[in-house]
Amino acid sequence: MLLYRQSRNYYPFQRLSKRQLSLAYTKHEPATPEPGHAPLVIMHGLFGSKQNNRSISKALARDLKTPVYAVDLRNHGDSPHAPTHNYSAMADDVEEFISAHSLTVPTLIGHSMGAKVAMTVALRSPKLLGAMVSVDNAPVDANLKSNFHAYAQGMREIEEAGIKKQGEADMILKQYEDALPIRQFLLTNLIRSPDGGEYHLRIPIKTLSASLDHMGDFPFRDPDEARYDGPALIIRGTKSHYVADDVLPLIGRFFPRFDLKDIDCGHWVISERPEEFRKAVVEFLQEKESKDA
Missing domain, CATH: 3.40.50.1820 (Alpha/Beta hydrolase fold, catalytic domain)
Incomplete structure (x- = not known):
């Protein structure tokens, strides 16, 4: 299996089987x-x-x-x-x-x-x-806290907005979460496209949104x-x-x-x-x- 290495971070790209994924990790x-x-x-x-x-x-x-x-x-x-x-x-x-x-x-x-x-x-x-x-x-x-549904909605809006500044993403999240530390945590999922243009999410927010009910199971x-x-x-x-x-x-x-x-x-x-x-x-x-x- 080929791995891309950068410092102590390892990013595997090959899927192991139909069931299991090879997880990225950092070894401390x-x-x-x-x-x-x-x-x-x-x-x-x-x-x-x-x-x-x-x-x-x-x-x-x-x-x-x-x-x-x-x-x-x-x-x-x-x-x-x-x-x-x-x-x-x-x-x-x-x-x-x-x-x-x-x-x-x-x-x-x-x-x-x-x-x-x-x-x-x-x-x-x-x-x-x-x-x-x-x-x-x-x-x-147990029922998942409603906050997570709100966070998912906010991040879906960010993904669809085609934003070019992180501040724009934060303004969207403010509609769903008042606490700055939590917004900063959620915005760690925001990355700029390789051409330096728009920001997008590195997580599949539609998949995670559809799976929220399972997170309480x-x-x-x-x-x-x-x-x-x-x-x-x-x-x-x-x-x-x-x-x-x-x-x-x-x-x-x-x-x-x-x-x-x-x-x-x-x-x-x-x-x-x-x-x-x-x-x-x-x-x-x-x-x-x-x-x-």
Whole structure:
């Protein structure tokens, strides 16, 4: 398979099979790696990319002295596009990524959409992972926040407007989102055409818009049929509604060895409280290593 390389970023263009896509990623390596430490794979949320996890990936690689692979899930960032966008398909891609890079029992970390991908992989391929970290999402069917439908509508307008300045895109998004940090996050999907003319989205916004209802789903219903007995950390924002207290018993049935960490923030845990998030993950994995030793 041919890869285009630029610095530490790898952009695969060949599709592996009818089911699996070869995911783009950035590998963050520690200055002083220590053998025997399991690698990490970290996954972004809806409309995000590996770029969002660059700083935290570097910090985790440094602290845990192991490589951290920040991936772009299908239809996001630099990864290939496909008409199917659901958790089973994304889990296919991630399992193939782990196999293709010969990662031995990695820790899978995911935020929001990425959290459900991590939980899906853990439940259907439990021996593949050494640990799992889910950030502000739960293994349940739930309605997706209406904000995401609004974001999708705003980005579709941007795509159709033929804009030539980023400020024009921001003005469109202001109709749908007041918070500048969230607009800036969404606009990381905006790129200029090679001829230097109009801006366009690097994500297939029509595909993602059509798949929004699937983003509230979860592939597993019965904890008696699928369970992950490995170490699991559930991190939730206390000002977010995605991991309610009444769903904790179900989480315990799917993930009987789970630890819960509450962080005083909203849904965007990693960007709102990066230091608290870093500390929670490092302590969780260091404790796991001490028990395994």
